Amino acid sequence: MMKTLAAALSACLLCGPGAAAPLCDDMGFAGLLAKCNRGETIQLTLASGQPLGEDVTLQSGAYYKLEITADGSAELAIEGKDFFRAIWMNEIVINKIEIRPMAIDSIEFDKAGTVELSFIAIKPGRHVLQIPGTTGETQRITISIQ
Template identity: 50%
Template sequence: MNRLTAFALTAALTAGPAFADSDAGFGLAGILSASNKEDLPPITLSAGMPLSDAPLSLKSGTYYEIEIEADGSQELALVGAEFFRAIWIDEIVIEGLEIRPLGLDSVEFDEAGVMEIGFLAIKPGRYTLRVPGSTGETQRLEITIE
């Protein structure tokens, strides 16, 4: 083994415990550790019903999981390209199938079902998820990333 390879291997092996003891407070999984995860209240897709009870306030650098539930009363979608570009989507789970997309523009339910999205909030700002073609305030969900 040459000297450079030996040095790199030694540095990599000794860096692990130092990171675990860092001031960040996260475990070896870093920002994806359980201590940095928060469950959000679900979004409900139902004809004529509000999407959510209140706006969402998120913290940049925190991992969130949210369920989107559709009751099948109508074919409904959620659009919010700006929001989806302000987060890093870890996975989308639908009926036990895990999808790891590169990006997202919208989601749509043709029938009743549940979708869970796990994501990391990144870019601070104010964003909106909304039912396309709707004008009512209850068909919008305001999201702030601090």
């Protein structure tokens, strides 16, 4: 884990002046997971026929939480392998159970519930999270990492 965090920090520092960097300068012992390096929580709602959420812009090297809440109105999933490959996942929390995955492609809800994914944004670009099999603009969001 420490090698992964060191690589992520090195990648941010090698970008050069004016490039994306962590949100604070003095992160201390916690490194990239420091409280001062945390962006706002991203909240998405999975509900039949309802908008997924709004597009967001993240800072490369910063720590975020993605909270996905399903209302149970339908069996719904969210997918975005490009996004999930552009971040370093710290953990996924489901029903107070912490999971530390290497990678995921999607998350599916069979009934109402909430999942919280904490991560560090790494790879700059535009990444889409969407409900599989849908084509509507409101059924996806774009997450831009700068």
